[in-house]
Amino acid sequence: MGNQYEQYKELLQSFDKGYELCYEYDSMPHQYGDEVLYQSEMHFLEVVGDTPSITITVISQQLGKTKSACSQMVRKLVKKELLTQERNEKNNREYYLNLTERGKEIYEVHKEFDEKCMQRTYKSLADFSEEELRSYISVQKTLNQVFQKDVDENGVLEVAGKRKKNKSK
Structure with a gap:
């Protein structure tokens, strides 16, 4: 790596x-x-x-x-x-x-x-060149997709001993 x-x-x-x-x-x-x-x-x-x-x-x-x-x-x-x-x-x-x-x-x-x-x-x-800015946008969009997966998979709250999907924004 x-x-x-x-x-x-x-x-x-x-x-x-x-x-x-x-x-x-x-x-x-x-x-x-x-x-x-x-x-x-x-x-x-x-x-x-x-x-x-x-x-x-x-x-x-x-x-x-x-x-x-x-x-x-x-x-x-x-x-x-x-x-x-x-x-x-x-x-x-x-x-x-x-x-x-x-x-x-x-x-x-x-x-x-x-x-x-x-x-x-x-x-x-x-x-920064247009190409560098486009690269940054591409990297950020990819990170946002990963962050969204983290939210979707880990957005769980413990409520009165029960697991509940976190739907708050």
Whole structure:
């Protein structure tokens, strides 16, 4: 195995460091204008801003979250006056979600910040060729497939002495 195996281990160490940094970034609150939000809140607002009058069902599918988790997020963001709910007149159990004016302002601030970050990252990768970037994408996709298998095979919870498949996302 030799050198290639050592490179593989270095690749995984680099991946783990990147994961830790992403996790740390996603776990910390961020300032958007005069509002402090966590990434999960901002991602939710982003989906609503990108798709006005979206429903909780559609958001839950897009984000891979349960309807219950999305409903909790809606309550939190409505309380912060960043989101509105409008009942569907044809289906009383369904609500359309939209950003408030304040929510729209934060959405725009976030889009500008995101673009700035994307440009900074893009510039930092300028020394890599298209071929090198394609190779990285290929390696990452292969790793993601393996990681998914790990999740599928090992996503088991111990609940009251019984094994239960972990379906949470």
